[in-house]
Amino acid sequence: MLFFALGACQPTGEANDKTAETAGEKESVKPAYAIVIHGGAGTITRSMMTAEMEAEYRATLNAALDIGEGVLAQGGSALDAVEQTIRSLEDSPLFNAGKGAVFTHEGKNELDAAIMMGSNLAAGSIGGVTTVRNPISLARAVMEKSPHVMMAGPGAEEFAKEQGLEIVSPDYFFTQKRFDALQKAIQEEKEKQPMGYTGENRDYKFGTVGCVALDKAGHIVAGTSTGGMTNKRYNRIGDAPIIGAGTYANDATCGISCTGHGEFFIRYTVAHDVSALMEYQGLSLQEAADKVVMDKLVKAGGEGGLVALDRQGNIAMPFNSEGMYRGYARPGERVVEIYKDEKN
């Protein structure tokens, strides 16, 4: 395996001092920590945002990074950092995950989530739960407390209860903004596609939250949580809980959390493809992530983006949509961005 450290976002400070490494030798130095998050990609432009809304989004992303960075700076695990960071994003009504999740066609909130550890490829994932306050914690419980990787619907909720996770009434997930979005989607569907559902209402269906962290021990963990698509039907499951599609981590390559039109991310096995391009073709993280998001997905018409980091602490946040709520932290370094023109 070949590793390059040529990504556009080089680690600074502590990271640069510690990642010197001779190819083929066993690593003896610990890389500095790094953490990267997203709050969904889509049609996010300055024209649709008030100064107040923008400030709120940036503050919530910064607060989430504070939580994860706090864990990592104190020598905590990437697993704890990812879980706690995503819990804070799930608890915010701003993002399509946990509180703030979009509504299904039937007016329910069905939540998907996954978490994966790069050190041993352990993974946990859940699809279609309606009463678990923090789906990312349930995904972690599936990984740690069951012999399974993936559980769905009522079975996953039964497991959540047995594990003592916080159960809430489905009403907990109600937000007026998301409910109004559903009504708009249903109305548009009636006007545009009176004969059936085609799901082509693109503007409001790409929300997701995700986090990837590298801890001081050199381990990478990735997690993703989402309410899926507004107006989704038939217990649709998206890419977020599909290991290798929306979520993947491998200490040998990178950790990845995706957001976008999930069906494309499943069909293109996006997260594992980025890892495979690094492992088998020797691409850098940035090169691999750009190849998949800005080339393969663009050609296919698959809108969205991803956040990723490698074991040297390099970070990539490519997206092919108008905007993506995103940010990262490394020792002495903090970035929070929303629009395309902020893209570095």
Place this chain on the structure above:
Amino acid sequence: MLFFALGACQPTGEANDKTAETAGEKESVKPAYAIVIHGGAGTITRSMMTAEMEAEYRATLNAALDIGEGVLAQGGSALDAVEQTIRSLEDSPLFNAGKGAVFTHEGKNELDAAIMMGSNLAAGSIGGVTTVRNPISLARAVMEKSPHVMMAGPGAEEFAKEQGLEIVSPDYFFTQKRFDALQKAIQEEKEKQPMGYTGENRDYKFGTVGCVALDKAGHIVAGTSTGGMTNKRYNRIGDAPIIGAGTYANDATCGISCTGHGEFFIRYTVAHDVSALMEYQGLSLQEAADKVVMDKLVKAGGEGGLVALDRQGNIAMPFNSEGMYRGYARPGERVVEIYKDEKN
């Protein structure tokens, strides 16, 4: 991309005549058809088989190949060949899919399936249905008639009804053999793990059926269908319906259907990894399949196998368990095998 044709199972006859190709040139000749199937991997040894049982398994595998080969020889699509071949295996009580599916802990039969087309990476998948006679046909309907890739549980069943698929009473899936296996599993669990479920009853949980076909137009399709693990809980979803894990197809590389301890196949993104090793490292189909099944999975402790074919009609059927029900057909060639010592 590099392609080698050095697999252990070279196409013969018509296939050899037509696959001459200059690297980099657009293919102008159509490859011959090929089809490969499996009926599950696991502890399958001569000592546990009567002559009568063995003859029945071989006859059913041959009959399934007859169906798929019939479609392909007449110029039919790989999609039709895979669907019809898997339907015949689902309808047989011998295999853990459709009629013959294993029981969940609660005494139900929950079925998973997926299908994927190599020509455009279209895919359809379903998890946890209990009333659809042929899950592979529902996976195809999800791919062709919905904007989604994956549906689960009651939503998937509602979609099946709307699409006019054959709905059966859950009783349809009852077989005494599988019900007895559940009782045995529950008993063993009580004796060995009185404090909880660890899922370590390995001998009876690796059943799956799968098929990959290459049609005369050069298109590859892969499909997988399963009842999952005996005594599974919590609406567990295995690798079969996870695109990139248990099922994957890409005309540029290969088509793959897996069978085995599904959690490992998800974590190792087995099907997409085989494809990535071909696409990014230039490995042959056999080399890539062996690398994943006989090296990576063995090191991880992940038992099982897969069947695969590439666009030249090369076939690979590696497995690291005691046996795997398997077979393939190409013009003038037919192989059906069960045990390890038959492995070519």
